[in-house]
Amino acid sequence: MAAFGQRLISLRHFQSTVCGKITKFEEDFIPEGWSRDQVDLDCSDIKQKPQKEVIDEAIDKIIRKEAEMGIKQESAEGLEDVEIAKRECQVDPKPCRLKSYWLCKNRTAQDIKLTRSHKQINYIASMMKEPTHAPEERTIDPNEVIITVALYHPLKLLKQQEFQVLGSQSLTALRDRLYCLADYLMDGQQTKSGFFLIENTFYNDMRLPENMDYSKFITDWVSDKARYTIPSVGMYSSKRMEDTTFLDLTIKIGHPYLYVHQGSCEHNIVFTEVRIATHMDVQTYSSYPRHIFQAKIRRRKCKICDIFPARYVTYRDRMATEDPFFFCEHCYRPLHYDFEGRVLYNDFEVFPYYHE
Incomplete structure (x- = not known):
């Protein structure tokens, strides 16, 4: 109540001060010899509030403001109670015995940088549409094995392509789908020789009479002077690629094997998955080997126009x-x-x- 009285006294003092300033302003501004009687100031159409009404409105405004302040204070106290309740309900993680939790919490900035995953972007799977096939076309066996194999860049440790092959298909079916620029340079179109090296066995592509057996030089060198007895060398054998199916192979998942073509172009190939086919897989036999991943191929632009790709x-x-x-x-x-x-x-x- 004392605060309300103090505000009322301040309001009245403000009113008297303003009225005094207005009177002084009129005395300074009105020129000498001028009288109000000389001017017809008809202010009958102006409604002036009585002084008591003005004061009552100011008092009502002050009371409403105090009421709003009280409501805000009560809501603030309620929020503080909610925060206290939240803190009381939080579980202290210290009793937790999960090692992975504490390893994750105590990682340094360097560890986070090293373990951050770099997602490879697939430039074919998102836009690839399966071709339509005739109803009478051959379908895969319900117990068919589907193998996923990835091809890597010859110089960089980057995955270039990935295919799904059937266990009943020959190795040449995959070899014909692998893409490398070396096959299109110089006389690469005429040189069809190549081999897979999987678990100390060379699988050579000998479909054409002019194809060379690249593995012969290696197997002869190993056999000479009994070098195969050296633990780091071992014994090697050779088979024809077109006569071998994927079911005939003995492989390790995630282990890098070798694909060589054009004499000295070497790629790592990795078998990433082996499973039984399901109804969710493509059922037409001709769709395999199925291209499921393609890395982006960088192509330079013309340095003259900077518009068209270079040729x-x-x-x-x-x-x-x-x-x-x-x-x-x-x-x-x-x-x-x-x-x-x-x-x-x-x-x-x-x-x-x-x-x-």
Whole structure:
């Protein structure tokens, strides 16, 4: 009540102060010789509140504000009670005996950085649509074995492709689906030789008469001077790839094996899964080997227009600003050929460019 009286006294003092300032303002602003009687100031249409009504409204406003302050204070006290109840209900993790919990809690920033997963992006599975097949087409056996095998980059430890194959299929079915740029460079289209090395056995592709048995040089070297008796060398055997099915193999899940083609292009292949086929799998036999993963292939743009992908790469080219230099089809020919199709100069090397 004392606070209310103090506010009322302050309100009245404010009113008297403002009225005094207005009177002083009129005395300073009105010029000398001017009188209110000379001007017709008809203010009959203006309704002026009585002084008592103005004071009563101010008092009501103060009372409402105090009531709101009281409600807020009560709600704040209620929130404090809720927070206290939450703290009392929380379980202390110290009695927990799970080692994984404490290992996770006590990891350093370096450990978190090293154990952070790097998800590989699949550039085929999200957009791949299974082709339609005729109803009378051959379907897989209900007890068929499905094997998942991954192909890795020859220089980087990055997964490039992944396939699902059937246990009844030959190794050549997978070999024909594996993609490597080395098969398209120089005379790669004419060289079809290659082998898988799985558990000390070479599986050579001998479907064509001109194919070479790459493993013969290795097996002869091992047999010479009884080198197979050395523990780090061991004994090797050789079989034909087209005569061997995946069910004939003895493999370890997650173990890297070797795929070699084009003489010296070496890839790691890893068998990641072996299971029985289910009704959720693709049932048509011709869909296998089924391409389920493809890493992104980086392809450079033309360094002239920076719009189209490069088709040619040149070395020691006088028209290029750097070596090597990449051209698209639209920019390469105008710079190196005249209107009649004759080369302008030939003191450089040019090769077709595919991708990295």
